[in-house]
Amino acid sequence: MTHQAAPRDQAAPSNALQTGIVQLRDVTEAIKVRIRNPAKLRNLELFLLIVAWVIAGSAMVLVQLGALQTVDLFPLQLAAGLGVLTLALHVALRVVAREADAIILPVATALNGLGIAMIYRIDIADGVTGWDAASMRQIAWTGVALIIAIVAIIVVRNHRVLARFRYLAMAIAFLLLILPLMPGIGRTINGATVWIGIGPFSFQPGELAKIALAIFFAGYLMTARDSLSVVGRKVLGVRFPRLRDLGPILVVWAMCMLVLVFQRDLGTSVLYFGLFLVMIYVATGRRSWMVIGVGLVALGGVAAYLSLGYVQRRIDAWIHAFDQSVYEAQGGSFQIVQGVFGMGQGGLLGTGLGLGRPDITPYANSDYIIPSLGEELGLAGIFAILGLYLILVSRGIRIGFQGPDDFTKLLGVGLAFVIGLQVFIVVGGVTRLIPLTGLTTPFLAAGGSSLLANWLIVALLLRLSDSVRGRGIV
Amino acid sequence: MTDASREQSMRRPIRRVSTLLLIMFVGLFGSSTMIQAVQADALQADPRNTRTLYDSFAVERGSIVVDGVQVALSTPSNDEFEWQREYPMGPLYAHVTGYNSLGQGSRGIEDAMNEELTGTANSQFFDQVLATLTGESPAGSSVELTIDAQAQQAAADALGDRVGAVVALDPDTGDVLAMYSSPTYDPNPFASHSTAAVTEVYDRLLADPQDPLHNRTIEGDQFTPGSVFKVLMLSAALESGQFTLDSEFENPAELQLPQSTHVVRNASRETCGPGETVTLETAFILSCNIPFAQLAQQLGADAIAQQAAAFGYGQTLDIPLRVQASSYPSDLNEPNLMLTGFGQHDVRVTPMQIAMTTAAIANDGTMMQPNMVDRVLAPNLDVISEPEPTILGNPVSAEVAAQVRASMELGVQEGLATNAQIDGVTVGGKTGTAERGEGRSFNLWFTGYGELDDQSVAVAVVVVPDENIVGDTSNVIAAPIGRAVIEAVLNS
Structure with a gap:
């Protein structure tokens, strides 16, 4: 007999040998379940989340230290805000989505925190504080986005x-x-x-x-x-x-x-x-x-x-960015070139947080936040940020591979791809790989709608991943 | 379809999509590497890259120091440039310090010593490495100048509002003790952090017909030397061995130049003293033109050009400010050769060149390289460099130098430079009144030296009056300025 080749979902055991196979399968499942022990998953998430808080918090403090040579409570308040909000989502997951992916939340937190740090850095350069400061509004929006994400994950159980x-x-x-x-x-x-x-x-x-x-x-x-x-x-x-x-x-x-x-x-x-x-x-x-x-x-x-004239200008500003006439033209390549100058100034290791001049480039805290980060964190920082996005996208693609049904698979791949494509369009635009188009950089760029949308995507991906039960390992 | 095959069927396209995403990210890794690693240097060199410009402002630029006083210093500013450059003495040192401006370049010591002042000179390489490791922003070195504050002030006071220039040198070392050019300007507006403000002041000064931006001591249109060139002529004559101080020349009241209708006269419009002939020494002391025209004719253009070259004509110098080369004309016909004998025709000099010539005479025929930098001090006060006096050459022998000095001293005692006399000080000098052509005012010159105990100073003064006024001779106008500067140096 060739019992080993029996299909997995064959009917209930009818003899001793088959019973043995079923038992063997149960043991394997048990091992898988142990590996996917929900408590362990959530603890791993908490650990990675703490790492993300440390990264984000240090970035915010270093920004202030670099730009103002002082440290006060403001960056710590920003970091604490991010910490409390993401911790709330983490706690919610422990209750309503115990088997959700453990990596998505920490990665999104790190990106959101780095974004706030750079937005705060541009606030310092612009000399704005209080509610005039985009970083204050960004943390407030992060709060709104995370509360909506938590509500979504609680309401949408299936x-x-x-x-x-x-x-x-x-x-x-x-x-x-x-x-x-x-x-x-x-x-x-x-x-x-x-x-x-x-x-x-x-x-x-x-x-x-x-x-x-x-x-x-x-x-x-x-x-x-x-x-x-x-x-x-x-x-x-x-x-x-x-x-x-x-x-x-x-x-x-x-x-x-x-x-x-x-x-x-x-x-x-x-x-x-x-x-x-x-x-x-x-x-x-x-x-x-x-x-x-x-x-x-x-x-x-x-x-x-x-x-369409504006499409032509975009293409022109992409190909002939450094031509003086394109550079000087209204709607020309001034911003692209200044962003590229900023990244070039950053070089491999960057000027250091708070020590560059990212504010020279228009929209340095939104559309151009990637060149701003590239200037102060260098190529190393850009690689790390792209790496975070790659991890985030791959976690979504993984749901596509392991999802229990077509809808889950398609939605997982779709949401992951939309993040990946958006990063490609934005970063490719500012690094002159493709023509520049106005899109926000997920999680990093200043702006409430973008934050809200991307945290909702995170909530959906977490909910989707929770349904990938016992179907693979971390 | 079964669930399992359905699952399988979606896996392949998803794998392809993840490959596509990976390719897209590889593209982003590549494009950012191109900018931040491959093209970074070229991007920093782009003239439109204001970040590079700001960075050059962001270092704590070292001070420029004269006699222990900062004449240029950086104080913290609360803007993106971090430091504000200040010139507390304003116009007095403008042509010395120059400026380092946003958008309109730099001048003076700020320009010539930029690498030291910003701490980027090769001599500070290890400091830079250390600063990188410790995370400190590197500070620039301070530059101490050889300028004598009292001499500089005396030059400015004595010259006043007149257009002109004063240079004082230490003949033994080549140290520049005074460098003042008038009219001058206030360098402080050039330190503005607004490019518009800098452009405004630059354009205004550039449009000024008196050209205050131009350091007349070392650059620009240069001057016709007139009779101060006779110091070089006397040196050439004695150095040739064909002439002594007693060599005699015909002494007419007028001399018509050969192949020309041009008539040369002495400044007195008379003969040079009473006799039929006049000695070279008397001609020098009384600054007569006719004997020197004859001397030029007899020496020949080559000998004069050779002596001029020995004194540094035709050579640009970096002291470290760039000194333009003075020039003695070539391809001279006979009448023009004779005109150069008393510093007319196309002889063009900087006051620095005239001072260097006098300094070489004062220093027994040895000419020192002029130098403005005394020491360069790192932020921790380590001496980074301390230029040693350098010999530029020996344009005349010690004997010839002694004879020329004797004649110059007679000129101050009883000749045409009597206003340079200082009680108790050995002063030698030579005045000059150079014609610049029909309808243009004269260049009034004085060059000389003073010696007291073992200290000495050589000066060159040129004044360009608005218009010629009878009686406003170089002895009345220029010699007292020279005297004031000599006194200031010897008193300090």
């Missing part, structure tokens, strides 16, 4: 119900996207109409839309993957989908083009489309979707370059 609300998610995403175009509340900042303003508050709803979109895509693709996988004609060696299945991708593409044209926001447009493309590819395994997607991007890109 994320699979989200699949049921996929069309609601779509509607919400669409609403969030068109909000900035509404007269009265829409605001145009630096040419991009991606903000809404209510009183003194301004908010980028597009940041939240990406989560709603990821939920919608995951829910929709979960049900549609079989029909989307059916192939039609074969052209040039690639099997293309049936024409009638092209509807959804064209709708998403059209939506992204609308964002590009009406909100003048290249980065968001690329982000949404990239998200959809990757998710449909993961759902169907058909490369033809990628070919179609890349073709649509190329089509949209060429059309945008030919017809």
Whole structure:
């Protein structure tokens, strides 16, 4: 008999030998459970969280020491705020998501803390304190974001119900996207109409839309993957989908083009489309979707370059950044070049926190926070930060590998990819790998909407990872 | 599809997506490495990189010190530049210290000794390494100058509002004891941390017709030496061996130059003393032009040019300020050669060159390299460098130098430089009144030296009056300025 080859999920044992195999399997499961001992997982998380607090706290103190040669309580208060808030999420996880991933929260905490440190550093350079200081607002937003994340993780005990609300998610995403175009509340900042303003508050709803979109895509693709996988004609060696299945991708593409044209926001447009493309590819395994997607991007890109002035200027500022005429032009490459100068000044090890001049570059605490960190922490610091992002993204991808069902897998990969792609678009833009587009750097950049959206992604990833029970090791 | 195969079917695309993400991050690692490691130096050298400029301001620049007093110093400022440069003596030392400005470059010692003042000189390499290790920002060295504060003040007071320049040298060491150029300017506005303010003051000074930014002692349009060139002519004559102080020259009241309608006259418009002939010594003391025109004719252009070169003409110097080369013209025809005999035609000199010539005469024919830097002191007061006196050359023999000195001393006692006399001090001197052409005022010169016990000083003074006023001779205007500076040095 070849009992060893019996399928894992075979029916209950019918003889002694089979019983033996089942017992063997139970032992293996038991070992796995021990490795994934929830208490150990949460303790590991707490340990890593403490490391993250130390990193963030030291960065905040060093910023003050470097820039002002003094130490007072303010940076410690910032660090304590971050500590209390993230500890609250940690405690919540101990209660409602005991088997959640142990690494995501500490990594996000470290990034959020480094961001606050650099935002505080720019505050010092700008001479602002109190509620004028972006670092104060950032810690407040961190509080709002973490409270919402905690509520989300407590309320959403089973994320699979989200699949049921996929069309609601779509509607919400669409609403969030068109909000900035509404007269009265829409605001145009630096040419991009991606903000809404209510009183003194301004908010980028597009940041939240990406989560709603990821939920919608995951829910929709979960049900549609079989029909989307059916192939039609074969052209040039690639099997293309049936024409009638092209509807959804064209709708998403059209939506992204609308964002590009009406909100003048290249980065968001690329982000949404990239998200959809990757998710449909993961759902169907058909490369033809990628070919179609890349073709649509190329089509949209060429059309945008030919017809939209701001896209042309972006491309120009990317390729000819150091040309004096481009450098001096309105909307030219001044910011790119200053950011690159800052990173160059930082060199391998950086000027030291608080000791550089990152504030020379416009938007040094938001769009340009990566060059600011590169100036003061050097290439070593940039590598460490990119490494943190890579870990964060890989934890999300891991859910995709080990998720118990299609929805979990698709949502995990989608959320991880959206973080990875956003980092690529922002960091690639400021380091001149690709044209610069305005997107926020997840967790680092000053701005409430971005923080809120990314902590919500963390909450979802934690919730998703909690469902990956006994299906692998840490 | 079963659950298991479904699971398998999604794994492959997810693996591909993670590979894509990895490639994207490798791209980011690569692009940041390009900027921060590969191109970093080139980016720092880009003239648009204001961070590099700010960094050069951010070090605690060393002081510039004259006689124990800081004439340029850095005090903490509460802005991004961290330090504010100050020049407490203002215009008095402007041409010495110069400035280090935001956007309009630097001048003077601030420029020439920038590496020492910012602590980036090679001699401070180990301090830099140490500072890097300890995390301290490196501070610059202070530079102590050879300038004599009293002599500098005396030069400024004596010259007053007039356009001109004064240089004083220690003949034994080459130490620059005074360097004053008028009109001067206040260097403090150049230390402003606003580029607009710096540009404003720079443009204003640049537009000033009297050109206050230009250090007349060592640079710029230079001056026609006139009769002070006769010190060099007398040296050349005696050094040639063909002439002595008693050599005689024809003594007409007018001399028409060969191949020319140009007539040379003595400054007195008369003959040089009563006789048919005049000795070289008398011609020098009374500063007659006709005998020196004849002397130039007889010596020939080559001999004069050779003597000029021996005194340093044609050579730029870094003391450490850049001294422009003075020049004796080449390819001279006979009338022009004769005009150079009394320092006219295309002879162009800096007051520094004239002072160096006199100093060599005063120092028995040995010419010392002029030098403004006494010591460079590290922040911990270690002496980083202390320039030794260097010999530039021996343009004349000790015997010739002694004869020229005797003639110069007679010139002060009974000749045309009597206003340089100081009781109890051996003073030798030579005045000069150089014509600059039709309708332009004269250059009024005095050069001389004073000796008291074992201390000596050589000076050169030039004054450019607004217009020529009868009786305003170099003995009236320039010689007293020289005397004041000599007195100041010998008193201190």
